[in-house]
Amino acid sequence: MTQTTDSFEEIDSAVVRFAGDSGDGMQTVGERFTDSSAFAGNDIATLPDFPAEIRAPAGTLAGVSGFQLQFGNSKILTPGDAPDALVAMNPAALKANIDDLPEGGMLVVNIDSFKSMNLKKAGYESNPLEDEDFRKKYHLVELDLTGLTKEALKESPLKPSDKVRCKNFFALGFMYYVYGRPLEPTLKFFEDKWGKRLPDLAQANSQVLKAGHNLGDTMETARNRYQVAKAPVEAGVYRKISGNEALVYGLVAAAKLSKRELLYSGYPITPASPVLEGLSHLKKFGIKCVQAEDEIAAMGVALGASFAGDLTVCATSGPGMCLKSEFIGLASITELPLIICNVQRGGPSTGLPTKTEQSDLLQALFSRHGDCPLPVLAAHSPSDCFDCAIEAARIALTYMTPVILLSDLYVANGAEPWLVPNVSDLPVIENSFASTDEEYVIYKRNKETLARSQAIPGQVGLEHRIGGLEKGEDGGVSYDPENHEEMSLLRAQKVAGISKTFDPIHIQGEAEGDLLVIGWGGTYGAISSAARNLRDEGFSISNIHLRHLNPLPDDLEEIMSRFKKVIVPELNLGQLNLLLRAKYLVDVISYGKLQGKPFKVSELHEKFLEYLR
Amino acid sequence: MSITTTDESSLTKKDFVTPNDVRWCPGCGDYAILNAVQRTLPELGIPREQFVVVSGIGCSSRFPYYMNTYGFHTIHGRAPTVATGVKVANPDLSVWMITGDGDGLSIGANHLLHLLRRNLDINVLLFNNRIYGLTKGQYSPTSEVGKKTKSTPVGSVDHPINPLLFALGSEATFVARTTDTDMKHMVETFKAAQAHKGTSFVEVFQNCVIFNNKTFDTVTSRDVKQDQVLVLEEDKPLIFGANKDKGIRLNGLDPEIVTLGDGVGQDDLLIHQPRNPNSAYANILAQMTYPTFPTPVGILRQLDGRETYEDALVQQIEHAQSGGSDNLQELLTGQNSWVVEG
Numbered sequence: 013m014t015q016t017t018d019s020f021e022e023i024d025s026a027v028v029r030f031a032g033d034s035g036d037g038m039q040t041v042g043e044r045f046t047d048s049s050a051f052a053g054n055d056i057a058t059l060p061d062f063p064a065e066i067r068a069p070a071g072t073l074a075g076v077s078g079f080q081l082q083f084g085n086s087k088i089l090t091p092g093d094a095p096d097a098l099v100a101m102n103p104a105a106l107k108a109n110i111d112d113l114p115e116g117g118m119l120v121v122n123i124d125s126f127k128s129m130n131l132k133k134a135g136y137e138s139n140p141l142e143d144e145d146f147r148k149k150y151h152l153v154e155l156d157l158t159g160l161t162k163e164a165l166k167e168s169p170l171k172p173s174d175k176v177r178c179k180n181f182f183a184l185g186f187m188y189y190v191y192g193r194p195l196e197p198t199l200k201f202f203e204d205k206w207g208k209r210l211p212d213l214a215q216a217n218s219q220v221l222k223a224g225h226n227l228g229d230t231m232e233t234a235r236n237r238y239q240v241a242k243a244p245v246e247a248g249v250y251r252k253i254s255g256n257e258a259l260v261y262g263l264v265a266a267a268k269l270s271k272r273e274l275l276y277s278g279y280p281i282t283p284a285s286p287v288l289e290g291l292s293h294l295k296k297f298g299i300k301c302v303q304a305e306d307e308i309a310a311m312g313v314a315l316g317a318s319f320a321g322d323l324t325v326c327a328t329s330g331p332g333m334c335l336k337s338e339f340i341g342l343a344s345i346t347e348l349p350l351i352i353c354n355v356q357r358g359g360p361s362t363g364l365p366t367k368t369e370q371s372d373l374l375q376a377l378f379s380r381h382g383d384c385p386l387p388v389l390a391a392h393s394p395s396d397c398f399d400c401a402i403e404a405a406r407i408a409l410t411y412m413t414p415v416i417l418l419s420d421l422y423v424a425n426g427a428e429p430w431l432v433p434n435v436s437d438l439p440v441i442e443n444s445f446a447s448t449d450e451e452y453v454i455y456k457r458n459k460e461t462l463a464r465s466q467a468i469p470g471q472v473g474l475e476h477r478i479g480g481l482e483k484g485e486d487g488g489v490s491y492d493p494e495n496h497e498e499m500s501l502l503r504a505q506k507v508a509g510i511s512k513t514f515d516p517i518h519i520q521g522e523a524e525g526d527l528l529v530i531g532w533g534g535t536y537g538a539i540s541s542a543a544r545n546l547r548d549e550g551f552s553i554s555n556i557h558l559r560h561l562n563p564l565p566d567d568l569e570e571i572m573s574r575f576k577k578v579i580v581p582e583l584n585l586g587q588l589n590l591l592l593r594a595k596y597l598v599d600v601i602s603y604g605k606l607q608g609k610p611f612k613v614s615e616l617h618e619k620f621l622e623y624l625r
Numbered sequence: 626m627s628i629t630t631t632d633e634s635s636l637t638k639k640d641f642v643t644p645n646d647v648r649w650c651p652g653c654g655d656y657a658i659l660n661a662v663q664r665t666l667p668e669l670g671i672p673r674e675q676f677v678v679v680s681g682i683g684c685s686s687r688f689p690y691y692m693n694t695y696g697f698h699t700i701h702g703r704a705p706t707v708a709t710g711v712k713v714a715n716p717d718l719s720v721w722m723i724t725g726d727g728d729g730l731s732i733g734a735n736h737l738l739h740l741l742r743r744n745l746d747i748n749v750l751l752f753n754n755r756i757y758g759l760t761k762g763q764y765s766p767t768s769e770v771g772k773k774t775k776s777t778p779v780g781s782v783d784h785p786i787n788p789l790l791f792a793l794g795s796e797a798t799f800v801a802r803t804t805d806t807d808m809k810h811m812v813e814t815f816k817a818a819q820a821h822k823g824t825s826f827v828e829v830f831q832n833c834v835i836f837n838n839k840t841f842d843t844v845t846s847r848d849v850k851q852d853q854v855l856v857l858e859e860d861k862p863l864i865f866g867a868n869k870d871k872g873i874r875l876n877g878l879d880p881e882i883v884t885l886g887d888g889v890g891q892d893d894l895l896i897h898q899p900r901n902p903n904s905a906y907a908n909i910l911a912q913m914t915y916p917t918f919p920t921p922v923g924i925l926r927q928l929d930g931r932e933t934y935e936d937a938l939v940q941q942i943e944h945a946q947s948g949g950s951d952n953l954q955e956l957l958t959g960q961n962s963w964v965v966e967g
Contacts, residue, residue, distance in 0.1 A: 047961065050963070051963060053963075053965070197961065200961075204960075245965055246965070247965050247966055247967030248964070248965060249958055249962050249963075249964055250962060250963050250964070250965060251957075251958060251959045251961060251962040251963070252961070261956065261957055264953065264956065265953060265957070268953055273714070275710070275713065275714055277710070294956070295941055295942045295944075295945035295946070296942075296945040296946050296948065296949055296950075296951045297951045297953075297956070298942055298946065298951070299942075300713055300714070300938060300942065302709070302710075302713060302938075304706065304739075305735060305736065305738075305739040306735065308703060308706065308736075309703070309705075309706040309709075309735075309736055309739065310706075311706070312699070312703045312705075312706025312707045312709070312710060312736070313706050313707070313709050313710035313713065314710060315699075315706075315707055315710060316679070316697070316706065316707035316708060316709060316710020316711040316712075316713075316714070317710035317711065317713060317714035318710070318714075319677075319697055319707070319710070319711060320677070320710065320711045320714035320715045320718065321714060321715065322714040324710070324714075338700050339700060339703065342699060342700050346697075432957050432958050432959075432962060433957065434954070435953050435954045435957065469674070469675075469677045469695035469711065469715065469718055470674055470675060470715060470717065470718060471674060472672070472674045473674070474674070475673060475674055475693060475694050475695050476695065476696070477643075477689050477690050477692075477695075477696035477697070477698065478696070478697055478698070479689065479690070479696075479697060479698025479699065480682075480698060480699065480700055481698065488645065489645075489690065
């Protein structure tokens with residue numbers, strides 16, 4: 013009988029990264045580790061990182077897929093700067109990731125794959141595992157995952173090639189041992205996914221997972237075990253949620269809150285496709301999903317359905333936004349409600365389709381011809397996508413306008429625990445419907461919101477025509493110069509007036525001081541962590557995170573005036589910076605990054621410090 | 626889903642006329658088509674508020690402004706997408722889409738293709754005048770090779786699109802042609818288009834009096850019409866000519882003109898069968914063009930029974946809803962939630 017070690021080292025948080033070929037199932041094990049950590053009561057943040065090619069040649073650097081997560085006993089806002097433990101399934105995965113692993117970090121490698129052919133494909137001239145300096149530098153755990161998996165599945169009826177494919181779960185089982193993660197959520201996952209359809213596969217994966225866990229128990233090298241206590245959080249029902257999932261649920265909720273039917277129209281594009289796919293599975297909520305022939309058509313279908321009375325939504329990414337521009341202008345001049353989500357990725361053009369960026373902000377604000385201001389908002393975390401979807405619908409339906417909702421790949425694919433809201437606590441969304449009791453005047457406006465009212469085809473007596481030509485208040489085509497200016501101003505004033513409904517900006521830290529950090533979108537976690545750390549070190553630094561990018565909140569200017577310096581970190585070359593300078597004549601410091609990766613807490617910490625010293 | 630019909634034939638043409646001034650050039654063929662549509666709609670038994678007219682950009686696309694129904698004048702080439710959205714959102718509406726040869730077959734050909742293959746129950750009227758009128762006279766995708774226009778001073782080099790072949794290639798379930806010179810035929814054709822369940826594609830020969838005047842005169846002018854137009858009638862032999870003495874016979878895979886008499890009888894002629902599932906016959910008709918053949922007008926193809934897109938979509942939703950609850954709270958909570966005690 014083997015001796016069981018129960019000695020855990022208590023730590024506050026840990027960062028684990030899994031890396032392998034894109035066919036190795038790294039995203040799957042990463043997600044399972046996330047579920048297990050959520051189940052254990054930790055707070056978590058994740059960063060899936062995969063290549064643009066679905067299956068690049070096996071064993072090459074181009075095909076390396078990774079998944080990093082951070083879990084901890086307090087609020088975790090980012091997936092972590094650098095891993096404490098790295099699992100590398102092959103030499104390419106090692107080569108692509110080893111520079112991020114600090115000295116002394118745990119390195120688990122699948123030695124079976126460290127053969128001359130794979131080493132060559134990864135660009136290694138010699139086997140790094142044979143280098144004494146390398147071996148000393150890390151806490152190296154060498155596992156023959158292929159052999160161990162085969163051994164564990166001796167009795168399994170699976171084909172030999174299918175058996176070997178289970179090896180990712182051996183690695184996962186081993187890491188579960190190291191970090192004291194519960195196996196139950198993963199065993200349940202196997203049962204739910206394959207139990208009925210492929211019971212042999214469910215059985216095999218369960219065996220392999222347990223075998224990996226047991227190996228940790230018996231292995232001398234796994235002497236370090238870590239324990240992360242539960243994070244103290246508000247009481248309630250929690251679940252894990254990704255940004256795209258939260259967006260889907262938020263849209264479904266918004267339709268219910270506005271008592272409209274939901275029509276989603278999309279064209280497949282990374283990283284927005286999961287929104288189309290997610291909503292397509294929710295037909296029992298009455299959701300109409302149209303996969304259109306292109307991005308332009310997706311927008312046209314949504315606009316037509318909006319005219320016919322549905323709550324309508326398109327999600328896309330940068331290249332798709334370019335194609336939708338003309339239609340967005342039509343939605344603006346006809347003043348029809350519509351939500352356009354841009355899940356941003358690296359651009360321009362095809363750019364970095366599987367990497368994150370925030371470089372479509374100015375596009376969202378300005379990429380129509382004519383003077384055509386639109387409400388723009390941005391989600392700052394996976395669960396925030398839910399709230400932002402409801403907010404976008406509120407603005408669209410109450411103000412009769414298209415709304416652009418920005419997400420980004422990091423927010424869309426990342427996951428975190430979410431305190432599930434009580435549906436009865438969600439706000440009701442007001443529509444701006446025309447009355448059948450009075451004469452319908454298409455562009456007569458609500459005095460408070462400046463919104464026009466909407467008459468839905470099928471309503472008796474409200475027949476009317478709208479279109480892209482400028483109109484007078486009565487809806488007749490008008491080429492009158494004064495009328496065009498007046499209508500343009502009214503549309504602009506309507507959008508500008510939405511800021512009256514915003515909550516006051518939440519300031520993290522003191523209300524005045526040396527340095528104010530202004531962020532938007534997916535940089536929330538990194539900025540908040542870096543600023544919090546500096547406050548803990550005694551510096552006078554505060555941070556705010558803008559949900560509304562147009563109109564900007566009314567209290568923003570005054571808040572900026574209370575700080576000696578203002579810095580805007582963003583994953584672009586200074587777009588919000590440009591807006592703030594233009595609008596408020598404030599000498600904002602810009603800090604941009606364009607590497608397809610989120611900010612590290614450490615690099616922000618260092619940058620902020622430059623302006624605090 | 627079906628369009629609500631009413632027995633009250635209380636609507637008249639007047640009910641579909643808007644107070645707006647019609648701003649097409651005097652003599653434009655669009656006036657006749659507008660007149661025909663305004664005569665057709667009150668006779669369909671559909672309440673006025675159920676009609677939606679959607680258009681793109683171009684002279685023809687000003688159409689919705691002149692129809693006292695719900696209407697949407699959209700952007701260039703994209704009317705099929707907006708019409709699709711309207712129909713999917715509310716399948717009870719009678720949706721009419723107005724487009725032209727530039728709008729529908731150049732910038733918007735892709736969307737038109739997808740509308741036709743999806744078979745939404747929408748009536749598409751494509752006004753073909755073989756010219757860009759609103760931009761003042763450049764050649765269009767249906768202009769004949771060698772067409773001299775402002776943008777092609779020594780003649781165009783593009784091979785033209787045949788709108789009927791385009792629709793047949795997209796597997797449209799209803800393909801017809803009519804002309805702005807024949808009011809009665811237009812009204813008949815538009816009624817048949819509305820009666821057809823699925824996308825109805827109607828090419829309307831339309832004269833642009835300013836930039837391409839008399840382009841169809843070789844076919845439709847009063848003096849040549851009877852010899853140059855082949856009026857298609859279901860189950861009747863293909864006969865034309867002022868004396869009704871000419872017919873179309875099939876020789877192998879090729880149509881040929883024959884004169885009746887001298888051993889050639891009606892039994893030798895092709896019989897018009899628009900409902901034949903094989904599209905080869907309709908393709909033969911669509912390729913019959915001036916000056917070799919008389920130009921066919923009428924319904925070339927009419928296939929019943931293919932499900933419409935909106936019906937299939939609604940059925941999937943109804944099926945899903947028959948299976949279980951749509952509890953939003955359950956959806957948000959999901960299958961793998963956990964509880965943190967206070």
